[in-house]
Amino acid sequence: MRRGASLLTAENVAxxxxxxxxxxxxxxxxxxxxxxxxxxxxISLMALSLALIWGKAGILSFGQTAFxxxxxxxxxxxxxxxxxxxxxxxxxxxxxxxxxxxxxxxGYFMFYGGVNDVFVGLTTLALTLVLQTFMAQTAxxxxxxxxARLNGYNGMYVPQISIGDAALYGKPLYFLxxxxxxxxxxxxxxxxxxxxxxxxxALQENRTRTETFGYNVRFMQVQVFCLAGCIAALSGVxxxxxxxxxxxxxxxxxxxxxxxxxxxxxxRRSLTAAMISSMILLQLSxxxxxxxxxxALVIFGVxxxxxxxxxxxxxxxxxxxxIDRALFKRSRPDRGVGTGDVTPGTPRVS
Amino acid sequence: xVTLTPSIPEEPVPDGVFNALYQFQVSFSFLLxxxxxxxxxxGMMGVINLAHGEFMMLGAYITTIVATHGVPLVVAxxxxxxxxxxxxxxxxxxxxxxxxxxxxxxxxxxxxVGLILSQGMLILxxxxxxxxxxxxxxxxxxxxxxSWYRVALGIIAVILLALLYLLFMKTKFGLRSRATIQNPSxxxxxxxxxxxxxxxTFALGSALAGLAGGLFAPTATIVPFFGTNYIVEAFVxxxxxxxxxxxxxxxxxxxxxxxxxxxxxxxxxxxxxVGLLLTTIIxxxxxxxxxxxxxxxWRMRPSGARSRK
Amino acid sequence: MTSETPLLALEGVSKRYGGLRxxxxxxxxxxxxxxxxxxxxxxxxxxxVFKLIMGFERVSSGKIMFDGAGIxxxxxxxxxxxxxxxxxxxxxxxxxxxxxxxxxxxxxYHVGGGQIEASIDRLLARVGLGGMGGVxxxxxxxxxxxxxxxxxxxxxxxxxxxxxxxxxxxxPGETEATARLVESLNAxxxxxxxxxxxxxxxxxxxxxxxxxxxxxxxxxxxxxEIEANQAxxxxxxxxx
Numbered sequence: 001m002r003r004g005a006s007l008l009t010a011e012n013v014a015x016x017x018x019x020x021x022x023x024x025x026x027x028x029x030x031x032x033x034x035x036x037x038x039x040x041x042x043i044s045l046m047a048l049s050l051a052l053i054w055g056k057a058g059i060l061s062f063g064q065t066a067f068x069x070x071x072x073x074x075x076x077x078x079x080x081x082x083x084x085x086x087x088x089x090x091x092x093x094x095x096x097x098x099x100x101x102x103x104x105x106x107g108y109f110m111f112y113g114g115v116n117d118v119f120v121g122l123t124t125l126a127l128t129l130v131l132q133t134f135m136a137q138t139a140x141x142x143x144x145x146x147x148a149r150l151n152g153y154n155g156m157y158v159p160q161i162s163i164g165d166a167a168l169y170g171k172p173l174y175f176l177x178x179x180x181x182x183x184x185x186x187x188x189x190x191x192x193x194x195x196x197x198x199x200x201x202a203l204q205e206n207r208t209r210t211e212t213f214g215y216n217v218r219f220m221q222v223q224v225f226c227l228a229g230c231i232a233a234l235s236g237v238x239x240x241x242x243x244x245x246x247x248x249x250x251x252x253x254x255x256x257x258x259x260x261x262x263x264x265x266x267x268r269r270s271l272t273a274a275m276i277s278s279m280i281l282l283q284l285s286x287x288x289x290x291x292x293x294x295x296a297l298v299i300f301g302v303x304x305x306x307x308x309x310x311x312x313x314x315x316x317x318x319x320x321x322x323i324d325r326a327l328f329k330r331s332r333p334d335r336g337v338g339t340g341d342v343t344p345g346t347p348r349v350s
Numbered sequence: 351x352v353t354l355t356p357s358i359p360e361e362p363v364p365d366g367v368f369n370a371l372y373q374f375q376v377s378f379s380f381l382l383x384x385x386x387x388x389x390x391x392x393g394m395m396g397v398i399n400l401a402h403g404e405f406m407m408l409g410a411y412i413t414t415i416v417a418t419h420g421v422p423l424v425v426a427x428x429x430x431x432x433x434x435x436x437x438x439x440x441x442x443x444x445x446x447x448x449x450x451x452x453x454x455x456x457x458x459x460x461x462x463v464g465l466i467l468s469q470g471m472l473i474l475x476x477x478x479x480x481x482x483x484x485x486x487x488x489x490x491x492x493x494x495x496x497s498w499y500r501v502a503l504g505i506i507a508v509i510l511l512a513l514l515y516l517l518f519m520k521t522k523f524g525l526r527s528r529a530t531i532q533n534p535s536x537x538x539x540x541x542x543x544x545x546x547x548x549x550x551t552f553a554l555g556s557a558l559a560g561l562a563g564g565l566f567a568p569t570a571t572i573v574p575f576f577g578t579n580y581i582v583e584a585f586v587x588x589x590x591x592x593x594x595x596x597x598x599x600x601x602x603x604x605x606x607x608x609x610x611x612x613x614x615x616x617x618x619x620x621x622x623x624v625g626l627l628l629t630t631i632i633x634x635x636x637x638x639x640x641x642x643x644x645x646x647x648w649r650m651r652p653s654g655a656r657s658r659k
Numbered sequence: 660m661t662s663e664t665p666l667l668a669l670e671g672v673s674k675r676y677g678g679l680r681x682x683x684x685x686x687x688x689x690x691x692x693x694x695x696x697x698x699x700x701x702x703x704x705x706x707x708v709f710k711l712i713m714g715f716e717r718v719s720s721g722k723i724m725f726d727g728a729g730i731x732x733x734x735x736x737x738x739x740x741x742x743x744x745x746x747x748x749x750x751x752x753x754x755x756x757x758x759x760x761x762x763x764x765x766x767x768y769h770v771g772g773g774q775i776e777a778s779i780d781r782l783l784a785r786v787g788l789g790g791m792g793g794v795x796x797x798x799x800x801x802x803x804x805x806x807x808x809x810x811x812x813x814x815x816x817x818x819x820x821x822x823x824x825x826x827x828x829x830x831p832g833e834t835e836a837t838a839r840l841v842e843s844l845n846a847x848x849x850x851x852x853x854x855x856x857x858x859x860x861x862x863x864x865x866x867x868x869x870x871x872x873x874x875x876x877x878x879x880x881x882x883x884e885i886e887a888n889q890a891x892x893x894x895x896x897x898x899x
Contacts, residue, residue: 060454109631114638118398121457122585123634129582130627137620195767202753202764209751212713213815214739214768253578257465264458298469305462308455309448650677 058204063124071233099233267314403577409563438556592640
């Protein structure tokens with residue numbers, strides 16, 4: 001336990017409130033809303049994936065959507081081919097692994113090839129676009145893996161997670177997704193406070209210098225990229241099985257943009273802010289979609305731009321910091337990183 | 351549509367050669383025109399303008415709207431270049447300038463700008479707009495017909511390159527900008543207005559994007575996502591070319607154009623794109639500074655008694 | 660205080676950048692416990708030597724032996740874990756992190772979890788920053804930032820500490836304090852190699868001095884010998 005560390009931060013309080021709300025929520029509302037919120041939770045994993053890779057390690061990747069798609073499609077392919085009661089659960093693992101393997105391979109190529117900063121963004125963007133283009137032209141019947149037809153833009157039917165023969169839906173599915181989301185969140189919080197987490201923050205600031213302290217920087221970059229890829233793939237798996245469907249638009253440009261925007265607005269440097277604000281923004285974008293669909297993205301685009309320009313750590317994360325300073329009379333003393341992982345409100349050199 | 355079966359040319363050999371040259375030229379000019387605006391900005395400022403595709407889209411829209419009202423294509427394209435160039439200057443002053451030390455954030459910010467532009471255009475003009483047809487018609491060599499306009503694009507690309515060369519090598523502006531690229535602090539100490547230089551460079555890069563968009567407008571559908579047809583190729587060319595926009599970009603465009611043309615005619619559009627991507631990944635791994643880096647190293651190679659201080 | 664195997668040995672090391680020879684056929688030996696100063700006019704190749712030792716650059720030819728092992732193909736992080744530590748000319752602290760977190764980052768791989776806080780406190784006191792753990796690094800004065808960086812360089816329990824112009828930008832008071840610090844570190848058993856231009860500082864700490872010029876070893880000796888050496892003065896005045 002770190003000397004003087006306190007758990008009473010705005011961020012932690014927000015998390016507890018958030019968790020409590022989500023636990024109570026299903027008893028207060030209807031089937032549709034429960035399912036809808038489960039969908040939000042699946043997508044919020046993408047925000048966590050980005051907060052990890054971009055906020056912590058300073059790696060701007062536009063390829064998280066690619067791993068999202070890989071996760072969803074591989075899960076679908078596996079579960080369409082392998083039947084049986086446990087297949088969907090193993091399918092989750094297989095989907096996540098597929099994302100992780102592709103991420104590790106790409107990460108190795110990039111970071112051990114000296115590709116950094118902007119070029120990572122470009123390479124990952126290109127990967128996403130090509131995967132989308134590839135999947136888009138798989139409509140014909142010859143594009144199948146075993147029993148699973150890829151189906152291009154017609155979309156692939158994906159089996160839902162089941163126990164035995166019964167597909168999970170409603171409350172059980174909701175709580176499963178909640179458990180997964182919180183589980184990943186807590187894992188990332190724990191990692192943030194570890195040596196590895198500190199090392200990531202350091203290498204974001206200055207790669208060469210960090211290496212001189214004994215950190216195998218390139219390996220760490222591959223590790224974090226792989227982990228973020230796994231989380232994004234998990235998000236894709238949960239999304240695909242929730243809607244029983246996946247198609248290439250889940251890997252398109254808009255899909256690639258959206259999580260980056262949510263994280264930029266809400267909180268890139270704070271896992272909690274990223275998670276909570278992405279849930280909020282997803283809800284908001286859905287509400288806007290019914291009343292004024294085209295405006296949703298423009299509004300979010302403007303918000304994201306303002307955030308990047310003036311509040312780079314994200315509006316919600318900045319709010320956490322401000323509350324901490326005001327209410328708890330703390331100016332983030334010994335702990336600039338690690339506990340609660342909200343870095344103080346000054347724009348950071350990236 | 352995308353096909354995986356190789357297309358077997360039916361013409362006798364001379365047509366095959368012409369066809370290959372034509373395809374290469376089309377790919378080359380396509381890549382070069384798409385990339386040159388992005389490369390100029392990147393070479394000077396290290397900024398990757400992710401709104402580049404949307405700037406091209408703006409150029410296409412301006413050109414289309416103006417040309418539909420009777421203005422000759424040439425003028426329409428030039429107006430597009432000027433309009434997007436001015437817009438780029440505004441973006442630089444309002445957005446990019448605040449993010450000089452934060453390159454990754456400038457990527458995110460320009461992406462947001464691009465998003466606002468494409469969605470905004472969607473709201474303003476709807477999902478598509480009536481396009482303009484490409485001028486000059488077509489000609490035939492053997493069994494295949496080719497477009498004069500595409501040939502014109504190839505010529506324009508080369509002329510543009512020559513003009514840029516003159517601009518950067520023979521004018522005072524060019525000298526100042528080369529000084530700023532090499533060493534911004536010293537350039538500033540020597541009286542170069544580096545901030546103004548960056549704004550003008552960004553404006554120039556934007557104008558080139560608008561120009562390219564205008565030039566491509568007769569060949570594509572005018573939709574708010576017009577830029578997505580070109581950004582991947584543009585980025586790929588800039589990555590492979592490296593920071594030297596004058597030399598690296600055209601060489602990269604030639605190299606990638608050859609690959610794209612070869613694979614594309616044999617195996618279709620999709621494989622052509624995959625070929626570009628795979629090549630890029632390999633080049634990034636093997637030549638991180640792109641072709642520009644290769645050129646730098648070749649220039650600095652040891653040679654006899656030469657020593658530098 | 661010399662032992663059989665030198666701590667650091669550069670054998671015939673050369674480094675070329677294209678047509679430029681930054682370092683030429685350099686033979687340099689540092690023994691355990693030494694406090695060595697590396698001096699020479701601008702462009703002599705001193706910083707390049709440090710870069711080669713730390714692994715920021717690879718040698719074009721020659722070998723680097725550290726503590727008996729040939730390290731010239733090792734990546735930087737591996738050399739760091741073996742006991743090589745550096746404080747470079749360009750600031751190498753993390754401006755957006757607190758002083759405490761700066762030290763924490765540096766120390767993590769070398770000090771166990773239980774002892775890390777005590778170690779941080781001890782080192783901060785050592786470099787004159789005791790009790791300032793909560794301050795953001797970018798809010799320190801220039802001299803304090805240099806000391807923080809020395810503290811960080813020490814966190815890795817180095818066998819050999821490389822200091823590249825540690826007193827750059829410091830006033831005479833801070834320079835003297837730095838000299839005292841460097842001497843006391845050496846007295847504690849840390850082998851130190853310093854690149855410096857400030858001859859006052861060099862005089863305050865030097866035992867043995869290595870002079871480089873144009874990428875080559877030019878002269879070696881004690882401070883008295885070097886200052887009496889007309890040829891050394893000549894190269895500084897450009898009379899070669």
